[in-house]
Amino acid sequence: MSKAxxxxxxxxxxTGRTAVITGANAGLGFQTAAALAAHGAHVVLAVRDLEKGEEAAAGITAESPGAAVTVQQLDLSSLDSIRTAARELRARYDRIDLLVNNAGVMWTPESTTADGFELQLGTNHLGHFALTGLLLDRILLVQGSRIVTVSSEAHRRASIDFDDLQSRxxxxxxxxxxxxxxxxxxxxYELQRRLAAANAPTISLAAHPGGSATDLFRNADPLVRALFDKVIVPLVAQDAEHGALPSLRAATDPQAxxxxxxxxxxxARMRGYPRLVTSSKKSHDAQDQRRLWTISEELTGITYPV
Known part of the structure; x- marks a missing residue:
């Protein structure tokens, strides 16, 4: 029975596993990386700011002396940066056991990525779609390898408008x-369908942190930020260490x-121990999954080996 x-x-x-975590210099990503490193994984902090990444690596090794931690520059809002990072990771590692697609931006002012994508979709989804596709052959070499993509409860109130995907x-x-x-x-979900159809040794899972006290709300209206910090966090949210547990369970639980x-x-699914949860009906729409996949390939120029 699954542990409650x-x-x-x-x-x-x-021990022996190599884990790449995006956005691992702070918040959920840092806590995910620190926990994996403490349990013997070689952890790669894939971060936009190298200086902050090195500080995070030093923090992890201070808590877990002897931990294997390296830093990789990665800007998910730039396909050029993603291609460079993937090329460097492929040169450095013959195999990747775990990829945690954790990094994200939230509630940013209307803006675009270096490639002209709406910033939040471009960073949170298209950036990770491209990175995963470019690293997948290294992941497919490992029996039992995993790809964990971090979502949010905010998905329940959302819909995909393919006629205005970029919110223009x-x-x-x-x-x-x-x-x-x-x-x-x-x-x-579509990645898992494709992996299963190919009898691949890799699985795709998802996780969400609930309400976690991180810096993700930094772009929110000051009134909303104050409400979150003074009301929501004390009442129902949890710290980043606990917010990282769903990702860690998806990444490591042998029963997953x-x-x-x-x-x-x-x-309200905002705090507590990590367990299996259900996502919205819209997230399970197979037609939308396939359509978004096709569009993502066209926008990024990345095709998958499955």
Whole structure:
């Protein structure tokens, strides 16, 4: 039976595994990386700011002396940066056991990536779609390898408008964020379908942190930020260490299976121990999954070996 009160102490030995975590210099990504490193994994912090990445690596090794931690520059809002990072990672590692697509931006002002994509969709979904595709052959070499994509409860209030995928006709900060998080799930589920159809040794899973006290709300309206910090966090949210547990369970629990979605089991799914949860009906729309996949290939120029 699945353990109800799963914590980081339940992570199996990760010795010999190489894990790449995006956005690992702070918040959920940092806590995910620190826990994996503490259990023996070689952890790659894939971050936009190298200086912050090195500081994070030093923090992890201070807590876990002897931990294997390296830093990789990666800007998910630039396909050039993604291609460069993937090329360098492929040169450095013959195999990758785990990829955690964690990095994200939230509620940003209307803007675009270096390639002209709406910033939140471009960073949170298209950037990870491209990175995963470019690293997949290294991941497919490992029996039992995993790809974990981090979504959000915000996906439940979102929909995919394929006629305005880039939010050019109408832009809403929370709307674009929710759409990117729904896209994360559509991607994770479609990737699992393709992996299973190919009898691949790799599985794709998803997770969400609930309400976590991180810096993700830095782009919110000051009134909303104050409400989150002074009301929501004390009442129902949890710290980043606990917010990382769903991702860690998806990444390491021996009983986890492809296509599963992990999140907190507490009030309003905002806090608590990580367990299997269900996502919205829209996230399971197979037609939308396939359509988004095709569009993502066209926009990024990345095709997958499965």
């Amino acid at each position: 009160d799963w914590t980081a102490s339940d992570i199996p030995d990760q 006709r109408k832009y809403s900060r929370p709307g674009a964020y929710g759409r990117s998080k729904l896209a994360n799930l559509l991607f994770a 299976e492809g296509g599963q979605f992990y999140g907190p089991d507490g009030i």
